Amino acid sequence: xxxxxxxxxxxxxxxIKKASLxxxxxxxxxxxxxxxxxxxxxxxxxxxxxxxxxxxxxxxVIHYKNSxxxxxxxxxxSKLFGDYxxxxxxxxIIIPNTSLGKDIAPRIAAKLDAGLAMDCISxxxxxxxxxxxxxxxxxxxxxxxxxxxxVKIFSLRPNVFTAAMVGESKAEIxxxxxDNPDLTTKVVEIKKSEGKLDxxxxxxxxSGGRGxxxxxxxxxxxxxxxxxxAASGASRAVVDAGWRPHSEQVGQTGKTVSPTLYIALxxxxxxxHLAGMRSSKYIVAxxxxxxxxxxxxxxxxxxxxxxxxxxxxxxxxxxxxx
Amino acid sequence: xxxxVCVSHVPDTAAKINITGDxxxxxxxxVTYVVNPYDEFAIxxxxxxxxxxxxxxxxxxxxxxxxxxxLRKALAMGIDNAVLxxxxxxxxxLSVAKALAEEIKTQNAELVFFGKQSVxxxxxxxxxxxxxxxxxxxxxxxxxxxxxxxxxxxxxxIEGGKEVVETLLPAIITAQKxxxxxxxxxLKGIMAAKKKVIxxxxxxxxxxxxxxxxxxxxxxxxxGKIVGTDATAVPELIRLLxxxxxxx
Numbered sequence: 162x163x164x165x166x167x168x169x170x171x172x173x174x175x176x177i178k179k180a181s182l183x184x185x186x187x188x189x190x191x192x193x194x195x196x197x198x199x200x201x202x203x204x205x206x207x208x209x210x211x212x213x214x215x216x217x218x219x220x221x222v223i224h225y226k227n228s229x230x231x232x233x234x235x236x237x238x239s240k241l242f243g244d245y246x247x248x249x250x251x252x253x254i255i256i257p258n259t260s261l262g263k264d265i266a267p268r269i270a271a272k273l274d275a276g277l278a279m280d281c282i283s284x285x286x287x288x289x290x291x292x293x294x295x296x297x298x299x300x301x302x303x304x305x306x307x308x309x310x311x312v313k314i315f316s317l318r319p320n321v322f323t324a325a326m327v328g329e330s331k332a333e334i335x336x337x338x339x340d341n342p343d344l345t346t347k348v349v350e351i352k353k354s355e356g357k358l359d360x361x362x363x364x365x366x367x368s369g370g371r372g373x374x375x376x377x378x379x380x381x382x383x384x385x386x387x388x389x390x391a392a393s394g395a396s397r398a399v400v401d402a403g404w405r406p407h408s409e410q411v412g413q414t415g416k417t418v419s420p421t422l423y424i425a426l427x428x429x430x431x432x433x434h435l436a437g438m439r440s441s442k443y444i445v446a447x448x449x450x451x452x453x454x455x456x457x458x459x460x461x462x463x464x465x466x467x468x469x470x471x472x473x474x475x476x477x478x479x480x481x482x483x
Numbered sequence: 484x485x486x487x488v489c490v491s492h493v494p495d496t497a498a499k500i501n502i503t504g505d506x507x508x509x510x511x512x513x514v515t516y517v518v519n520p521y522d523e524f525a526i527x528x529x530x531x532x533x534x535x536x537x538x539x540x541x542x543x544x545x546x547x548x549x550x551x552x553x554l555r556k557a558l559a560m561g562i563d564n565a566v567l568x569x570x571x572x573x574x575x576x577l578s579v580a581k582a583l584a585e586e587i588k589t590q591n592a593e594l595v596f597f598g599k600q601s602v603x604x605x606x607x608x609x610x611x612x613x614x615x616x617x618x619x620x621x622x623x624x625x626x627x628x629x630x631x632x633x634x635x636x637x638x639x640x641i642e643g644g645k646e647v648v649e650t651l652l653p654a655i656i657t658a659q660k661x662x663x664x665x666x667x668x669x670l671k672g673i674m675a676a677k678k679k680v681i682x683x684x685x686x687x688x689x690x691x692x693x694x695x696x697x698x699x700x701x702x703x704x705x706x707g708k709i710v711g712t713d714a715t716a717v718p719e720l721i722r723l724l725x726x727x728x729x730x731x
Contacts, residue, residue: 410660
């Protein structure tokens, strides 16, 4: 069967995001296994270094361009993307599962009447068919699915697939100026959380729980996070108590994360929290209660008082950083 | 104005989830079901919008008899009417969206709230799909919502910040935690909800494109080592992270 893969590249401020490179490399792997073509689409204005995605395995990119498309517009982006997918006859569509990807993927699925598997952590090929694995119940269960539609859409969880270079080549860019994009729904402003890394994108996360004993003690969490170039996270209990903003919440009603290192401070490890961070590569827990469930999944633990242990950690890390 | 809110009935987030013997579904034994947490924010926003701009509210749920519990909760919180689209069978997201879109059309709802995702299958897609099928505008993962005439101004959460998004009615909004504080049902509300009739009709049929191959548990993580029981263990912990794990 003649498959054709189309990958959505996401740009923010003219920069291609890392999750998109992961998607390109994954599409490259699939296209070699399924012996089919692959290409990419990007929507935006000026984009830096777009040719370089050739290094990750895709050599053909269509770039829809208009100064009003610099920021995300759900209506314009999904129309351009959906129409192009039809025009080019894509049968497999790969989308990074970022906030933009999550918003656009279902719109494309509805436009193309296509099956959709969101937030995949692996795409395996069995008998020439793609089997996608995706965590459900916030990671308590892994679900394998197969799509039986003509067009199949997969979104990939960031930080799970690798974005390795496969060679050196410059992608061929077809630039198309868009006249009158459909801006019925559009982003008019972006409010950045000043100087803060987001837990969904961070390599290291330092999270605090009820054991921090009050909003006023989170400077310890933040100091450690800053020292490690990490994002600060929080448990549901402290978000519900109003100590921390919801954007920091890790767990089933917050964000599911897979950083390289997750440091849990004063977090006992409720089932909904563990579900959201158990796929972290290394987990460190500091908690007074030796029976806290968090120790059952931690690689390294200290049973002790966070108010003594964390300042000591800060001192010790400063030593190795100098 | 007609305001609809779509709600789902899901296992409590504190529930331990076990897989059935055939690996195709979830063992229901001992699992408590609740209103999908994000849908509570959707219900609250529908009520707030009605209080401010007037109109009628209706809650719609697709599923089995048990979903009535969730619809009753919506009624108890103050939603005017409830519709159950009956279907006990497995449906993928697009098939759910098609049935809900049909009902939204029947209800002639101009503004529809969804939770941003159901905490069972975690797809986070049905609201956007329904909007696309209906030709409605849609803003997902919303933490702030304003309606000025027929103009919608919402803030949606993105990596490291928020996007302020504008659009027009008719629209679908998917609610993220932080949008509001859902109210508790009053005793009066609970009593009134018991007397209300939940309208029942079969859900519109639609094909499934997503086949379940199997469900499995994630590989268990081995408990690691307890490095120590006070601050004196810190140098060893940092050494392990630096030299063994090589993560700092």
